[in-house]
Amino acid sequence: MFTGLVEEIGTLRRVQRRGEAMVLTIAAKKVLEDVKIGDSIAVNGVCLTVVSHDSGAFTADVMPETFRHTNLHELKPGDPVNLERAMQAGGRFGGHIVQGHVDGTATIVGRKPEANAVVFTIRPHNPALLRHMVPQGSVTLDGTSLTIVSADREAETFTVSIIPHTLKETVIRFKQPGDTMNVECDILGKYIDHLLRLREGERPAEPKPQRSAGGLTEALLREYGF
Template identity: 70%
Template sequence: MFTGLIEEIGKLQRIESRGEALVLTISARKVLEDVKLGDSISVNGVCLTVVSYNGASFSADVMPETYRHTNLKKLTPGEPVNLERAMLAGGRFGGHIVQGHVDGTATIVSRTPEANAVVFRLRPEQTHLMRLVVPQGSITLDGISLTVVSAERTSGTLTVSIIPHTLAQTALEHKRPGDTVNVENDILGKYIDHLLHDRHGSQPAVQTAAAASSGLTEAKLREFGF
């Protein structure tokens, strides 16, 4: 489990491709301080397993399922990536519950300065993901724990506002309109959505776009005892 607070920006050194299977080698420093084989490290929000390492880099396998559902396949050598080690049981919980299990990707539509912040508007490439996006709720973009500013169902877009510190300390600083980010919806929303749709014999939003038309209502919550 992760918190969505990025520890450092790594750099992709090398990418080995075998069809839809990849091996990423990433240069880093902080996340290597206590690394062991088999440790989990979030790379742009994707939980990957360390398969080898030295004092300056680590390597991780990317399986076909991860290849198909994340933006890792679009990475090129030299590109910056967000890195976070798995959360320690005794550590501070500064972000929100992040699993590193990416639900899909989103394209950056615009990047607009607003006073001391930068507002990013994004459109999920899997439109059903918008169902679980809640204004003032939590969302993970490329591994970063962020607060949703707005969610517009008609346009299928969401916005987040980024403070200067977050922009400077993450690879989001290098993202521009047209680029993609990995999206992980809030785990609490995913479980509630799954529970409600399982009781009705239908599929949850994170599995099929067909479920996007049946919303979570106050009546449904009362029906299930909430």
């Protein structure tokens, strides 16, 4: 598990590719301080396993499933990458719960300054991800824990506002419209959505109670088992 607080920006040193399988060699410093073979390190938000390392770099395998569902296959030697070690028990939880299991990729469609921040407009390649985008909720972009500002279902986009410190300390500062990012939606929202959908699929078809503008109703509570 990770927190979405990037520890350092590493540099991709080498890519060995065979079909949809890759081995990445990444130059780093901080994340190597206590690294062991088998440790997990998030690379642009993707949880990878360290298979070898030396004093200046580590290597990790990328399987076809990860190749197809993340932007790691777009990387080339010299590219910067966000790095974060798995969270230690008892560590400070400064971001939000991040698994390193990317839900999909997205394209940046807008970048504009707003006072001391920069607002990014993001369009997921899978519009279904937008149902997990809750204003003032959490989202992970390239491994960075961020707060959603707004979500527009019609435009199929959402926005995040990024402070100067985050821009300086992550690869997001290099990102421009047209670039892709890895997206991991908030785990709590994903699980609740999944369980509710399973519940609905198991129940016999019946008229759903109308939801009033007043919010919680007895019918709504009955619908969800209360």
